[in-house]
Amino acid sequence: MNMKTRIIALLAVAVLAGCATTQRTSTYPPTGDQGVEQPTPEPRGQSSQLPERNTPEVSRGETAPAGPMPPRSADEASSPAVRSLLGRADTLARNGNMDMAASTLERALDLEPRNPFIYQRLAAVKLAQGQPGQAEAMARKSNSVGGNNPFVRADNWQLIAEARRTAGDSQGASEAASRAENYHRTSLQLSR
């Protein structure tokens, strides 16, 4: 698979997956004992990579999303206006018009400046434009504005992994990939 096909495939998976919640559940079917009622979800994904040296018992941050379910997709997180711009940007990106896709996403960002899904799509577009540095920056920004949302973070780290691979940083890429895997597991737990 050459670079371009890989990037397009990634765009399709990591970004368009956000278009529909149903699509995501079918792509990543939940595993494990389904009939059993789960206790309050306790994602531990990130704590495994972030060693807590001193006082783990007071660091509430790592057990954070115990409250309402964080948005899993752009559809859940966005207003109709932003959804329509995202739809347009996706079409433009699928047709290979990355400049206009980016421009359309920036319009969306003006409307919802802290919507992590917009930054995530921008990251994918930057990757497709052959700008892995910008792609990683956008994906990290998406993490930053998205708060502790494992759905967003799993896709972002996947994008970062791909960006680093593109930039020739294979070690960084596999670190990012394992972070993506951890967040992905957390998000699966949450989804149940």
Place this chain on the structure above:
Amino acid sequence: MARKTPKPRRPARRPAKKRGGKPRRGFIRRLLPYVFLLFCLGAVVVAAYAVYLDGEVRTQFEGTRWTLPAKVYAAPLELYAGLDLSREQIADRLKRQGYRSASTTDKAGTYEVVGGYLDIHTRPFSFWDGDQADREIRLGFDNTGVASLRALDGNGDLALIRLDPLMIGSIYPTQGEDRILVKLGEVPPMLPAGLITVEDRDFLHHWGVSPKSILRAAVANLRAGHVVQGGSTITQQLVKNFYLNNQQTLVRKAKEALMAILLDAHYSKPEILEAYLNEVYLGQDGGRAIHGFGLASYFYFQKPLEELQPNEIALLVAMVKGPSYYDPRRNPERAKTRRNLVLDMFHDAGFLDDEGWTTAKKADLGVTARSTRSTSQYPAFIDLVRRQLHGQYADEDLTEDGLRIFTTLDPSVQADTEARVNQGLADLERSRGIKADSLQSAAVVTSVEGGRVLALVGGRDAGYAGFNRALDARRPIGSLIKPVVYLTALAEPSKYNVITPLDDSPLAVKLANGDTWRPQNYSKTSHGRAVPLHYALTHSYNLATARLALDVGIPNVIDTLKKLGYTGDPLSVPSLSLGAVDMAPMQVAQIYNTLAGGGYYTPLLAIRDVTTRDGEPLNRYPLQIKRVLDEAPVYLTDWIMQRVARFGTGASMYKVLPDRLNLAGKTGTTDDLRDSWFAGFGANRLAVVWVGRDDNQPAQLTGATGALQLWTRIMSDVGPRGMMNVPPEDVVEVPLRMRFDPRGGASTGDGDLYQYAQSCGGATDVPFIRGYVPDGLSGCDSDIMSENAARDRQQQQQQREQDEGNWLQRIFR
């Protein structure tokens, strides 16, 4: 009248002529061939001249006829359900853009208030990303703004739509011509018809010149005793505007007539008329000459030619006769009289019916307000646009090729900011007994994510294209630098956290030049040796900050400053820690925008896209972000800056702004109260304000009493959203009860500054970088903080006892 000296001389010459008039026959016969030769020669010369003129006429007419200045557009208003603008605010915006309130919205550029709804027929527009057709839409409202958007035209549903952007200026050469080209087929038919009626009735039939008109004009002028009518045809007027200077000489008149005939012979009447529509001079705006009806329509009515009403068309036609004499802004009465005369002519000629005629005559002039001395309504912002374009485009590209430049300016934010600056300065002068008109100010407003410059105010009189203080007034920034010092420290989590005790005791530093630097607190008192780090920044303590900066190293502070986006090269001196570095408000905005963006640097941009005049994309200015600092220390710094706004030197903002909004900011005051600064932000908007005097005399204002007062009002207009305070991955929050009191506090030895307070009540969530939460912050009864404070006191003591030379060594290592 008294000077008719040449006349008496004439008779004296006559005899000579008579002598020549009676020659001998043979002489005449001999002379004839010469006369004929001379005649032929003359004919050849005239013919050659005509051929030459013909070439000139044709090259000019067929070549690139006009140089077209670049057009600069504001950001378009996006309309969608969820937009937080009221019906009145949107209607205001529509009016500003020349939309007409009408009883039906069947034409583009109209709107109507129906019940609780606002119906708008938008204009078609070619954006940088493609064409947008005109649409008829209906907006519904609730008390937060736009609640619904739907299409009324059956052309499909809409989730959002852009209004055509406001044209905010053009980039033309100094003393240049500005115009917008129009096509004859696209202008309202009343315009060409009216022009012919008023200026040149025989236009369609004459050969470029009209002896009949000249005769008619001569008779009229003779009757009146002075010039009341010109005999020039439209073709002659075009020739005069197009090819010739304005000298009133016979030779020029003859040349004009000859060229008019040539032009008429080569080109069709519609071609000539179209050229005329685009060439005719219709006013002056400072150094800018308004040419053609296309631009005049925007200049006087702020809308496209297609949307002009009969009274407006008549006014423009009326002005052809003397654009400055009939200037509707300066001489409204005179302009109205002539407009009504023109309307009568329209009516007599039969293309304005009785009803239209009476309505039009009753209508007021309809011109939009515009500052007469300005070359543009937004000189400071256009200045920024020019500078950002500089280096990418040659001057000729900008002034000749008709480029379209789409900018980030938000006209509402700009208008509000200008008004707040003007009103704010006047209020400050009045309430604080400062001499009227002595203060100056500059302000920048940006969108935090995306780094777009939404408004730029370069001075008190924003319409005046003078000194652009927002870009060029470099002043010491005072305490605005402090967050950079604290950020530098917090990036070393093993040494500093937000509750680290700092030493605020007096300080003397021997400088390289032999002087001793002795900074002082604003209150001239010390606050002891164990002021919590966050507290020292919240209350802008100089001594604690200076010691902290020396401890982390001035070069490291400079390094952070550069990471945040400062491009200068400040002197590495201890006083840098208290703001001894000059910056323009725009540079401060860049630095604070990175703080607001969580450590992601985004270059501040005034331009989004540039296209050719036909809409072909030339240059995008895409969003660029760069992760320049770890998010965690930036989060901690922003957290403290929210405390500045909540409890510290910025707290008076909540007298105006709603209490629920989490905003962050910092005051800046320089020596002798010369400069007053405030820089602050919410989740979506950032503003930087400077207040001071152009002559650099003391302005008598601190950051809080001066700039903050303006900032607060600007911020209240621009729809700030509060900061969300979602900690980044490697920040944890610990609930603590804060107990520092600067009057007693740690200096008296009972420094129990913090208590872990999960079950104690009255707690604040204090952020720490993961892995660096101080030991023992785990129970209500813990006295770990007092131990920490004691330990740090001991260290500070040791440091203080060290030779002062060591300070220097550390600074300049």
